[in-house]
Amino acid sequence: MTPILKFHFFETMKTLLLAPLLASVTSSAFADVSVTDAWARATVPGQPVGAVYMKVSSSNAVRLVDIQTEVAKDVQVHTMHHHDGVMKMREHGELAIQAGQTVELAPGGLHLMLLGLKKPLSAGENLTVKLTFEDAKKVRNTSVVSVPVRPLGK
């Protein structure tokens, strides 16, 4: 084999090997979204709202466009802010996760607010929360997250 032929052979092999790999990357439909460390705080009987915390990261830019859970009538993304020296919460609007970013929902900051709780959240049980994300191409994907309930005061 002459050096030139050898080079060609190598380039051809490289193309043959890479082609299916690239095809599978471009056709993979959705960002790699991961939800970790999810938890909710227990509520007392009669309490109408609850809070869920978690860390959300994504390989590509996505937005959290829909949140559902069986234990509440509605779910909103809330944030905390100071108002006249008092911590208050307000609706944050759609949560956006940039490519490679991790967004942390934690006490004192962002959280998922469960509105219209159908029953108290008891320590030790798990809620199911369905998070629907949408990417830049308007493709949607739903993650089902199991959320353990921690005792009050933890």
Ligand SMILES: [Cu+2]
């Ligand atoms: Cu809230």
